Amino acid sequence: EAAVTQSPRSKVAVTGGKVTLSCHQTNNHDYMYWYRQDTGHGLRLIHYSYVADSTEKGDIPDGYKASRPSQENFSLILELASLSQTAVYFCASTGGGNERLFFGHGTKLSVL
Amino acid sequence: QQKVQQSPESLTVSEGAMASLNCTFSDRSSDNFRWYRQHSGKGLEVLVSIFSDGEKEEGSFTAHLNRASLHVFLHIREPQPSDSALYLCAVRMNYNQGKLIFGQGTKLSIKP
Numbered sequence: 001e002a003a004v005t006q007s008p009r010s011k012v013a014v015t016g017g018k019v020t021l022s023c024h025q026t027n028n029h030d031y032m033y034w035y036r037q038d039t040g041h042g043l044r045l046i047h048y049s050y051v052a053d054s055t056e057k058g059d060i061p062d063g064y065k066a067s068r069p070s071q072e073n074f075s076l077i078l079e080l081a082s083l084s085q086t087a088v089y090f091c092a093s094t095g096g097g098n099e100r101l102f103f104g105h106g107t108k109l110s111v112l
Numbered sequence: 113q114q115k116v117q118q119s120p121e122s123l124t125v126s127e128g129a130m131a132s133l134n135c136t137f138s139d140r141s142s143d144n145f146r147w148y149r150q151h152s153g154k155g156l157e158v159l160v161s162i163f164s165d166g167e168k169e170e171g172s173f174t175a176h177l178n179r180a181s182l183h184v185f186l187h188i189r190e191p192q193p194s195d196s197a198l199y200l201c202a203v204r205m206n207y208n209q210g211k212l213i214f215g216q217g218t219k220l221s222i223k224p
Contacts, residue, residue, distance in 0.1 A: 045213060
């Protein structure tokens with residue numbers, strides 16, 4: 001079974017601090033995505049990537065950076081965490097075409 | 113820029129009655145449509161995927177895609193209280209390197 005692993009599962013960060021969320025997939029997928037979900041709402045696309053060493057901006061990239069150093073790994077970086085970035089973050093991967101999208105379990109980030 | 117909108121924002125239906133959810137998108141070149149369900153505090157569960165105009169049935173879930181009118185519907189036959197959840201529509205653009213956008217969700221409640 002294909003897998004997407006996110007770490008950490010939860011994190012408490014201080015305002016102004018740096019936060020790195022990691023995502024690792026063993027699916028040999030080209031496409032990877034980072035979304036944030038605020039309580040009771042849908043997923044909003046932050047950054048995505050379709051090939052290693054390249055990232056694309058999603059709909060809400062401000063305040064976030066992304067890094068795809070290899071096909072398997074895709075990180076989301078908050079250089080200066082802010083209160084408004086408190087949310088659950090989901091990573092996902094797919095092989096493209098009509099292939100299924102696989103999600104990680106999510107990372108609950110609380111910025112205090 | 114691709115927009116994905118879901119309606120209604122929330123919906124209450126009696127147990128056993130049909131529930132119908134709507135998702136509209138702005139780009140006719142979109143080629144990949146999925147409906148997900150998310151129970152409170154849980155991950156995303158894919159319900160049905162559809163890639164061409166018409167209907168696709170998966171158990172009690174039927175997706176109906178009409179690309180000309182920019183709509184994809186989800187019909188839930190004989191819903192149970194356990195179907196109460198947040199329902200999310202996801203749309204992929206067939207260009208723009210696989211950008212995948214979610215709607216804001218419909219909160220469905222099934223009354224016993």
